Amino acid sequence: MTLLGRDASRRRHQGKMQDLGFELMPLLEIAKEILPPDVANTLREAVEKAANSRRGSPTSSYWYSLESKPRNILEEVIPILRAVVPFTVSEECIGVDWWLGMLHPPYAENFPYGLHRDGGRNPVSGNIEGPSLSTVLYLTEVDDGALAVYSGEPDSIVGDIRYAFPRANSFAMFSGELLHNVVSRKSIIGIDSSTPSSGVRLSVQYNWWKFRPGRGNLGETAADYSAEIYPELLSGV
Numbered sequence: 711m712t713l714l715g716r717d718a719s720r721r722r723h724q725g726k727m728q729d730l731g732f733e734l735m736p737l738l739e740i741a742k743e744i745l746p747p748d749v750a751n752t753l754r755e756a757v758e759k760a761a762n763s764r765r766g767s768p769t770s771s772y773w774y775s776l777e778s779k780p781r782n783i784l785e786e787v788i789p790i791l792r793a794v795v796p797f798t799v800s801e802e803c804i805g806v807d808w809w810l811g812m813l814h815p816p817y818a819e820n821f822p823y824g825l826h827r828d829g830g831r832n833p834v835s836g837n838i839e840g841p842s843l844s845t846v847l848y849l850t851e852v853d854d855g856a857l858a859v860y861s862g863e864p865d866s867i868v869g870d871i872r873y874a875f876p877r878a879n880s881f882a883m884f885s886g887e888l889l890h891n892v893v894s895r896k897s898i899i900g901i902d903s904s905t906p907s908s909g910v911r912l913s914v915q916y917n918w919w920k921f922r923p924g925r926g927n928l929g930e931t932a933a934d935y936s937a938e939i940y941p942e943l944l945s946g947v
């Protein structure tokens with residue numbers, strides 16, 4: 711997204727603003743058509759094969775230092791993603807952990823983590839902390855299984871919720887401290903629930919960190935990666 715596009719997106723969004731260092735960003739910000747279409751197609755095909763291989767642990771994420779050479783096409787596109795994250799995240803983070811997301815309907819019921827915050831252990835403080843920014847790159851389009859991001863506790867009468875339905879080649883960003891989950895469209899007030907999708911919901915999660923996190927609340931976080939784990943992702947590197 712160009713700077714112009716980012717400003718326009720901010721003006722459209724009326725949600726609660728999150729103070730993220732020097733910048734204010736919406737509760738949930740979406741960049742559309744983030745990758746060149748041919749790259750997005752290649753990525754979708756590769757991620758589907760890799761996710762179906764079931765070689766990587768479903769509860770592991772893999773560490774990528776922003777200073778290092780990309781080892782697969784997921785890492786090769788990180789500079790494009792880095793160009794649209796908030797400036798403070800781009801400048802201060804040293805790396806990302808990434809993992810594959812594949813859900814079949816019913817998406818919300820099949821989402822393994824439920825309502826949660828992302829987290830990993832800070833090696834200095836010893837505490838479980840959130841990333842600077844949580845992001846999701848969607849690779850397929852489904853009209854169900856929306857990402858929901860909450861400004862506070864979901865059952866609080868104050869607070870805000872923002873939803874993002876998976877749209878191929880869109881990139882969702884929210885502060886890494888926020889509660890989030892995957893919800894059925896039936897649970898979203900005010901939208902038609904008669905035509906849910908049935909396709910595969912494919913995504914790649916990228917979380918952005920100022921430190922390399924250790925094992926977190928959801929499983930093995932920021933594990934070492936070697937190309938043999940997902941050889942399907944090597945095309946294009």
Ligand SMILES: [Fe+2]
Nearest residue numbers: 826827828890
């Ligand atoms: Fe998460």
